[in-house]
Amino acid sequence: MELRNGTQGRITRLRRSCKRAKPPSVNMRRDASKVLHPLPVETNEDDEELMKEEDCFSTGFLKRERILGYPEEPCYLWFVMEFCDGGDLNQYILSRRPDPWTNRSFMKQMTSAVAFLHKNNIIHRDLKPDNILISQKSGDPVIKVADFGLSKVCAGLSCMESEGDNQVNKNMVNINKFWLSSACGSDFYMAPEVWEGHYTAKADIFALGIIIWAMIERITFIDAESKRELLGTYVRQGTEIVPVGEALLENPKMVLNIPQKTRSIMSEGVKRLLQDMLAVNPQDRPDASQLEVRMDQLT
Template identity: 75%
Template sequence: MTRGCKRSGEPVEHVPVLRSLSSGNVRAVMEDGEEGVTEEDTPLERKVAAPRYSLLREIGRGSYGVVYEAVSRSSGGVVAVKKLRCDAPENVELALAEFWALTSLERRHENVVQLEECVLQRNGMAQKMSHGNKRSRQYLRLVETSLKGERVLSSPEEPCFLWFVMEFCEGGDLNRFILSRRPDPQTNASFMQQLSSAVDFLHQNNIVHRDLKPDNILISERSGSPVLKVADFGLSKVCAGLASGPGGSATTEDKSKPNVNKFWLSSACGSDFYMAPEVWEGHYTAKADIFALGIIIWAMMERITFIDGESKREQLGTYVRQGADIVPVGEALLENPKMVLSIPQRRHSHMSAALRKLLQDMLAVNPQDRPDAQELQRRISRLICDG
């Protein structure tokens, strides 16, 4: 259930990507200068026009995709380009989950990574994807692949990828940022506020992230001060049917909208050290995101780390010691619901009583005892003002 991501700074050949057709029965050139195959252009398929981006270097690699730093050939702006393989149903399911989550948002939020566009590449052809486009044969084939659990879009010999073009975060992830700097109470307070704001926004828009962890929180420093960006929505869930506004986007002003915290999920997924007890059992709501945030904030405040078994990297995360072993907090609470967490963990911690109480509430065994995202944001704001 743990998904790791190996980081790399290796440069790649400066190559154009997302070349395609504007119209006509002609050839398209994709990445690495390879020619694609001829495909008839139809009014129902929107093609991407000409070379769009050039890859600069690889900055991340996972089990089913690669992330590059890239430059826009038109504006010269730097972007992040995630290339996801669509050669297996499980990969398509993860890619579509991210696509649906990011395209369901009708407005931007400073602390949620921004998707600029998504393009499907198949047989050298590139088609811009749009959410719920029932006229697009390629889009419907992707959905069918995910639903049926079998390859529908292409044969193993035909390359098929989804390219996500997103804002570039030059500060890396939260792990790297926090652990490469001296402790800073002001930065910690700002990050707590930004994280709670991002999760409140997602929950207001009926999105449960389900994989909140430091690896999936990126840092932008373009404004001069660090700005957090919640990213990687491959395991996210858009709770369909909950929105009261058009396009699936709920508003904070609408008091009659259904509660995302009452939408039950059953897929036990995420990363072990950040999973709530009820996620291990496979019966949980959006309150699982609050638990994950509690683990992250606790670890960030006290710089508690462990060595990830897969990546061998030092990770921010709290845990429970059982003899010589370290056990995820959620798993330990599942085994012993009456266990009292030692908050703070460090003997010489400067954690305030108010923050200690907040973390205890966020990490409550019973999800109903945890604050929801709106209440969490209010309590963090009050805590910072009082501090």
């Protein structure tokens, strides 16, 4: 069953099969599979290397399985992942009554996930409710950050440092000073500097701030392309709604109305934290490690 169709491929719900060159079809365990558009077949004289059935890596969130076709057949690249039965953050939050406990749990989990990525020198660059999936296998809902199609691994020099009797590998990258220039992401979650095409990992912090703000106050908009109701905050200009990042780029002195709703359940601590996460100047935002500490204190 097809779950979603994107520009780079489609996501389907399936059950597990043995690993073969042909796409999975029958006798399969329930999973979620993303198939990318066909790739040209590459020949390889080393048959044993060609027929290796999997080439897996893990960032703590995602495992990739590479299935190679026979040389005379088209080659497809499949990503077989856990099926998250809670849907994405939009579906989960908007289908339930407001719950402060769920809000606190998701805030903490999302912050922890971004901190993990940044500690491993990965900038997601497309954080949005669509890319935050919910698994309910363990009972309590568990956040899974997904879709690393636009993510950037910030490679740097490594060196060995002594800590007591141990040699520790230290990565020399400061991810918050690793500048990127490709303006990418989803409009309503993009930081002002992303619109300009000159940004760092702090753009992920801004996107997370938009998501948390929208989740707590249940602020939504209708996506023009999919016609779906999505979580996301915005600035209203006349009859139009404008992404917060774009509005701040046009007017850096604009004061965000946090919270938006008169009868909001947002605490003063969360309000101050969101104001910091959504600061126009990325240097005024907390980094992921600082954010994780502050979030632990609030939740």
